[in-house]
Amino acid sequence: MAAEVEYESVLCVKPDVNVYRIPPRASNRAIRAADWKLDAPDWTGRMRVTARGKMAYIKLEDKISGELFAQAPVEQYPGIAIETVSDSSRYFVLRIQDDSGRSAFIGIGFGDRGDAFDFNVALQDHFKWVKQDNEFSKQAQTPDLGPKLDLGFKEGQTITLNIGQSKKRDKSRPQSTGGLGLLPPPPSGKIAPPPSVSSTNNNTEPPTSGRDIGCLLDLDSNDANTLVQPNPPNTNADLWGDFTSDSNQISALFS
Template identity: 55%
Template sequence: MEDAYERTLLMKNECFVYALPPRTSNRGYRAADWGLDKPLWTGRLKISTFNGKLSIKLLDSEGNLFAEAPVPEYPGVAVESVTDSSRYFILRIINTEGKVAFIGAGFGDRGDAFDFNVTLQDHFKRVKTDEKIEQAPVNQPNLDLGLKAGQTFRINIGNSAGKSKPKTKTNPTGGLLLPPPPAAATSQTTSNDKSDWGEFSSASNDQWVQF
């Protein structure tokens, strides 16, 4: 959605304007040919947007408009650099009647010129990014993950085999009750007097077998 109000992107309190001499070649303008010590006008420069359109406005100390340069793209014919300096450039201004003229403009401080260039570059980068987002396809399939009528699903929690672990009995006093040990094999002893030892035990002392 475009802004329905003016948004200021940059304001510089000192900007110089120069009348351009006739261009002597196709190599571009040189700021050194403008008579930099004698500007045609001095005032403020403002970069702003309104309804998505960017413009450069030259204002006097009271805020009155001296000239305006609409900028549909950057770099482009609306704002051009000179060949011999980074502080000066060419502006294409358009009045309310639609008449076009070209003027020279520049800053005494290199930092102001840097801010001017960066502001224009950042704005049109955002414009290109927004255009790509708007043009991106939006026909992504909508996944319907809801259950249809009559559909069910099952969730297995814990032991899926349904087997339960054997329970360990506890002693009422708090200790564990261990299962009883297996029955011990008992040896059967007989008191048969006919066993070998029984015969020896029943014999009297005078009946020992002589070898």
């Protein structure tokens, strides 16, 4: 099986960084950048922060040729490989190592506070990813020892599904006819039949008061259901006699 190849990625690049020789630490008190010769840096160049796998590398390189001046491997942050100072946020203590494994402590500083902030955030983001990756690896290697929920059917167990659709009854509103609503039923609960206009019974006799109204109705002797129409009025009668007698008077009003 071939070994997994690790690629190097660039986390941060800052074109200007100053390097200082720092005195040996005499006690456990905090480191102060004011103790360094800040106005006379021992070396000035470019800083490039890279990552290969879970390791980060702080590389100090020449601005023009890119030749490596010093390198600091960082296994964790914050840690012994890089420390902050107590009196400024632009200066750090860096532990550099050569190929033979020898190490030394130097001071580095940025002229701009924003460059120092970017350098700090780049290291924090990388090791935050390393922490999450370690947690995922532990979860993958550790089996789930808790009880498992068995959702399978036991032997002979059945299940019943009701797939019927529910019927919805739509309540229709009564339509109003002629501006009048439907009449409520009588209190007894029985609906009275509508009054008949004409009876089909052969024994029904026409009302005796039919002679007093304009239309004369009578029952024929051959067909009891046949209505006998009244005689038409005399069309030869002079219906316009009164109008013609006064026509001359009416026309005189419009003359």
